[in-house]
Amino acid sequence: MDVIQILRTIQNDPIHLLDAEIPHASYVPLDLSVDNSELKTVDITAVSECQHYIDQVLEANHARVAYGGYLEKRALYSKSENFAGPTARNIHLGMDFWCVAGTKVLAPLEGTVHSFGNNTTPGDYGPTIILRHTLGDFEFYSLYGHLSEASLDGLKKSKIIHQGDQIGTLGVAKVNGGYAPHLHFQLIVDIQEYDGDYPGVCHETDLNFYAKNCPNPNLLFKL
Template structure:
């Protein structure tokens, strides 16, 4: 997880108790930082082309260091998106990641870190997309923002309604299997968003590098929330 910059974070969380996003015991569990930039030459096109092989690669790396989860990705220029035409365009492909990924087993519970309401949800069923997705709306210290939870199980969408209240600490979703999560190894894409504009159940989690400044301004570093889950657990 990228270290928080010295500048004040754009989210005002002063005096607010933030809850967990996943189960994690900093005294016993380990957290492995994945690198998906071009410098990771071990991650070959052959591995990325096969979701089952890619999933095994993720699982093997976590197992080797006895880590419960893998993490990383905010403001990371990634090569892995070449595996899907979903991120391509004629002028410039999308490669810059706007959230943090938490890699772990399918079925891993996802918790709401603060009282919220359902903004929208959707099954973004394209190869390389989010799959099952939930966006929650938060108001903290008078500031409104959203959190996008992507790559969830389809069951996570069952029974949801726009405007539904989700209490802090509620296990409201779970990591999906590849057939439900956009054909990725199981993980959670966690992204903060100020302005969703007209988006419903979807918002870019990857942008063109030329648009980096604009998108990062609207999607601040999720470490401000996730540090309350993981503490100082990076290995």
């Protein structure tokens, strides 16, 4: 058994990550990859254009949450110095859930607070929380990025979190690193020395390592 097999065995009824009053039937897949021809005329690095595109997808599908992005190669980071340089990072390691700012973020599994922080570099996560989970003999972590600043108020390391507890809300572009509001959710097997932060995007030369260390979050949500 490994963490991936353990995650596959969790068969609880819908596991909620956002406000449980939004049914999974209101979720629609979103393709933000460089292969999506609809994005050819959209500058998704501009918050308003990105939001407009997402709103169109939501409206066309009568949906409230647009999700996706695991191992997606994206142009979203091309303007941010945080990802630039000769080893430019553009492969997304988590799953994103695009929904209005202020939407409740819930713990999908029980755990404890491993760490948290406000990663304020433009293009980064902004307010971020990492939880530690134990399933059987395995320990792994989940990361929640692009939260509101209030999500970190009064938080303490090792705080016990129950499944379904509200751990925060989605932040606005001004505090979330400069993006249309969304939750970045990532599973991490080995957190290494990271604290309140972990790479959410990688260069393709590092993809083998990260794809293994960061399993597909949809193993949990089964959307």
